[in-house]
Amino acid sequence: MNRQREAVWTIGGLALLVGLACVGCEGPAGPAGVAGPGGESGEAGLPGAPGEVGPPGQNAEAAPPPRQRTASGPGIHLDVTSAVVDASGVVAVGFTVTDGAGNPLDLHGVFTDGAVVAKFVLSALGPADAGAAPAEYTAYTQQGHAGVDGGTTMVPDSDLGGTISEVGEGQGTYAYTFATRLPPGYAATATHTVGVWATRVYGGETYVVNTLFDFVPAGGAVGATRDIVTTLACNQCHNPLGYHEGDTARREARLCVLCHSSAAVDPSNGNSLAMPVMAHKIHRGRFLPSVVAGGSYQLTEDTTSADAGTDASLAAPTLIDHSEAWFPGDVQNCKMCHQGTQGGVWSTAPSRAACGACHDLTSFVYPPPPGMTLHTGGKQADDTGCLNATCHGPNDKYSVAAVHLTPSTDPAAPQLALTLRGVDATQPGQTPVVHFSAAENGQPLDILTTPLPWLAVTLAGPTTDYSQAEPVTYTIENGATVSGLVLDGAVGSYAFTLPAPIPASATGSYAVGMEGYLAPNPPGGPVYAALNPVAYVAVTDPAPVPRRTVVDRNKCNSCHFDLSAHDGARKSPEYCVLCHTPNKVADLGIARFEVPKTVAPSVNFKVLVHKLHTGHELSNGYVLGAEPGPTTTNPAGTPVDFGKVYFPGDRRACWACHASTSYLPPLAGTQIPTITQEVLACTDPTLDASAYCQTRVVQSTQTLGPLGSACTACHDQTSTVAHAEVNTASDGTEACATCHGQGQQWDVQAVHALPP
Numbered sequence: 001m002n003r004q005r006e007a008v009w010t011i012g013g014l015a016l017l018v019g020l021a022c023v024g025c026e027g028p029a030g031p032a033g034v035a036g037p038g039g040e041s042g043e044a045g046l047p048g049a050p051g052e053v054g055p056p057g058q059n060a061e062a063a064p065p066p067r068q069r070t071a072s073g074p075g076i077h078l079d080v081t082s083a084v085v086d087a088s089g090v091v092a093v094g095f096t097v098t099d100g101a102g103n104p105l106d107l108h109g110v111f112t113d114g115a116v117v118a119k120f121v122l123s124a125l126g127p128a129d130a131g132a133a134p135a136e137y138t139a140y141t142q143q144g145h146a147g148v149d150g151g152t153t154m155v156p157d158s159d160l161g162g163t164i165s166e167v168g169e170g171q172g173t174y175a176y177t178f179a180t181r182l183p184p185g186y187a188a189t190a191t192h193t194v195g196v197w198a199t200r201v202y203g204g205e206t207y208v209v210n211t212l213f214d215f216v217p218a219g220g221a222v223g224a225t226r227d228i229v230t231t232l233a234c235n236q237c238h239n240p241l242g243y244h245e246g247d248t249a250r251r252e253a254r255l256c257v258l259c260h261s262s263a264a265v266d267p268s269n270g271n272s273l274a275m276p277v278m279a280h281k282i283h284r285g286r287f288l289p290s291v292v293a294g295g296s297y298q299l300t301e302d303t304t305s306a307d308a309g310t311d312a313s314l315a316a317p318t319l320i321d322h323s324e325a326w327f328p329g330d331v332q333n334c335k336m337c338h339q340g341t342q343g344g345v346w347s348t349a350p351s352r353a354a355c356g357a358c359h360d361l362t363s364f365v366y367p368p369p370p371g372m373t374l375h376t377g378g379k380q381a382d383d384t385g386c387l388n389a390t391c392h393g394p395n396d397k398y399s400v401a402a403v404h405l406t407p408s409t410d411p412a413a414p415q416l417a418l419t420l421r422g423v424d425a426t427q428p429g430q431t432p433v434v435h436f437s438a439a440e441n442g443q444p445l446d447i448l449t450t451p452l453p454w455l456a457v458t459l460a461g462p463t464t465d466y467s468q469a470e471p472v473t474y475t476i477e478n479g480a481t482v483s484g485l486v487l488d489g490a491v492g493s494y495a496f497t498l499p500a501p502i503p504a505s506a507t508g509s510y511a512v513g514m515e516g517y518l519a520p521n522p523p524g525g526p527v528y529a530a531l532n533p534v535a536y537v538a539v540t541d542p543a544p545v546p547r548r549t550v551v552d553r554n555k556c557n558s559c560h561f562d563l564s565a566h567d568g569a570r571k572s573p574e575y576c577v578l579c580h581t582p583n584k585v586a587d588l589g590i591a592r593f594e595v596p597k598t599v600a601p602s603v604n605f606k607v608l609v610h611k612l613h614t615g616h617e618l619s620n621g622y623v624l625g626a627e628p629g630p631t632t633t634n635p636a637g638t639p640v641d642f643g644k645v646y647f648p649g650d651r652r653a654c655w656a657c658h659a660s661t662s663y664l665p666p667l668a669g670t671q672i673p674t675i676t677q678e679v680l681a682c683t684d685p686t687l688d689a690s691a692y693c694q695t696r697v698v699q700s701t702q703t704l705g706p707l708g709s710a711c712t713a714c715h716d717q718t719s720t721v722a723h724a725e726v727n728t729a730s731d732g733t734e735a736c737a738t739c740h741g742q743g744q745q746w747d748v749q750a751v752h753a754l755p756p
Contacts, residue, residue: 075100080213089182104172153267156259227340239649280357285325324644408562444492461510464670471579532575580605589625610713615645674709
């Protein structure tokens with residue numbers, strides 16, 4: 001008898017079943033034979049006739065080829081292409097993700113290198129209140145955060161539990177469905193915004209992208225928006241802006257406001273997380289009235305997990321103290337940050353929340369809480385009174401714009417201009433005569449009849465590297481004219497003979513600079529200082545040789561806006577270096593207690609600036625004395641701890657401040673070592689740690705080469721300083737360029753490269 005057989009084939013991982021008809025095969029077995037004697041069964045019968053041939057089998061479809069890995073490069077782009085809301089409030093967004101060259105990426109990192117972790121937030125823009133700033137967002141997506149009382153507070157954050165599906169294989173196209181549903185009755189005609197932040201690790205680098213997508217659930221064009229502070233404005237200082245998940249994940253100002261609205265409250269202490277309040281308080285920092293009064297301003301450190309879909313924010317909170325934040329310019333220069341299309345609201349639509357953030361001891365309720373003062377205009381139930389009470393409107397007596405003017409931003413501010421016209425008698429041993437002019441608002445200024453409150457000239461040299469330990473600054477006027485100043489032609493042109501000659505040992509070229517300002521009006525108000533002119537003169541050189549340019553003032557002002565120091569009179573790095581020399585230490589302003597030793601740190605300009613900008617990341621701090629200095633009744637003087645300063649950008653971006661590549665080794669061989677510190681010993685016969693030291697002497701001096709002193713100003717760990725010292729020969733030659741020069745293993749440019 002024939003028997004039909006089946007065969008199973010495996011092709012490309014798929015089972016292929018093919019029915020086969022076997023021609024000439026045996027048929028089924030015949031019936032059993034008759035039982036033989038003794039009850040035994042007989043032999044089997046003969047085989048039956050062959051069965052009919054079955055129909056031919058059909059081949060299965062060919063299996064598709066397996067998905068192959070595709071090449072990809074660095075970078076990441078993520079674009080949201082659509083957003084829809086169904087009848088039950090489920091929100092789905094379509095998006096594409098590619099590398100920096102536009103090649104599609106596999107989100108999971110299986111078929112392309114580098115998995116992409118994306119997080120999504122969804123917010124709706126509410127209606128604007130009458131007389132208030134543009135409408136703010138309310139986030140639908142929230143996460144639970146732990147408070148100090150052990151409870152859980154819901155705070156705006158990324159969506160948890162949403163699903164991602166691939167749309168079209170290998171095209172980098174995906175759909176994200178939010179786990180968070182829109183509530184019944186939501187404003188379907190309002191502007192809604194999807195915010196996405198995504199990271200991708202490739203080649204050891206973490207690439208970040210932020211994307212925003214505006215839409216109206218009911219359909220139609222997007223109308224209302226919120227655009228007050230721009231990322232570009234933030235990056236004047238922050239370079240780049242970055243917060244949360246390692247201070248890198250969220251970089252767009254418009255992304256920040258999706259969560260930071262008035263509904264957001266810090267679960268640890270109840271502080272508002274609304275952007276106008278939080279940003280104003282952080283930027284005023286140590287000058288907040290509440291901080292000056294002894295309080296503090298703290299916010300919870302972000303503890304959100306970097307893994308999508310994981311709420312790790314319920315960990316015990318850690319508070320960050322922003323009470324030492326120090327805005328690098330005039331904090332009342334509101335236009336510095338408010339550069340969006342709606343940026344003018346700071347002056348046209350003031351609010352209690354925004355204004356009360358900086359003026360945080362001003363109360364708008366009566367009676368005011370303890371420690372606060374009632375607003376001059378009385379209690380305010382809402383923000384409409386800010387404009388309607390003829391107080392803070394654009395044309396009112398106390399308009400926000402008027403009361404926030406600074407000497408740098410006031411178009412009516414007097415402008416003092418000092419111009420160096422030449423210097424005579426500049427050879428060794430000669431007494432120089434400085435020729436200059438002074439003008440106010442372009443008109444010649446008669447400073448002999450009406451002396452300036454401050455006018456001075458500084459002499460420094462040689463320009464190869466200024467070497468004096470103390471600045472040679474001569475007063476020309478301080479409310480009265482000193483001897484040596486005479487009219488030099490018409491009113492506005494003057495000549496001043498320096499009180500002392502150039503040293504007989506002087507060589508090379510010298511620099512002459514000036515500083516001065518107009519009398520403040522009213523007295524005690526801001527000063528109106530001139531930009532410091534600097535001229536170079538030949539002493540023994542055949543022609544003047546200017547000092548090297550290291551720092552660009554225009555780059556400083558991208559953050560500082562109008563760089564100034566020492567009561568506003570010194571505004572140019574080219575002038576600052578005349579006094580902040582390699583041999584200058586802070587010996588005058590530091591404490592004068594009767595103790596065995598007091599350390600005076602370097603105030604060489606490169607050490608000073610690097611340490612100020614490193615701030616709280618310094619290992620050993622940086623304390624300098626300020627005015628008023630130490631006195632017999634206050635031996636401590638006025639110490640300022642710059643080790644508490646928070647630099648808002650990435651300090652590895654040396655080029656953000658330096659002119660050209662002036663930071664790269666090797667440096668000019670004419671530069672001299674820096675005195676990094678002097679140890680001063682009190683010589684009073686009976687030491688009393690709380691008393692004023694009348695006389696002290698230099699006990700020891702520590703120096704470091706030009707490169708070593710610059711690098712260890714930031715990298716101030718003891719081991720790093722020792723490394724620089726060990727690699728400096730007895731004649732002062734530094735071996736830094738051997739390892740840190742261009743193209744070497746630890747090239748300065750390479751180790752300071754910014755993350756993508």
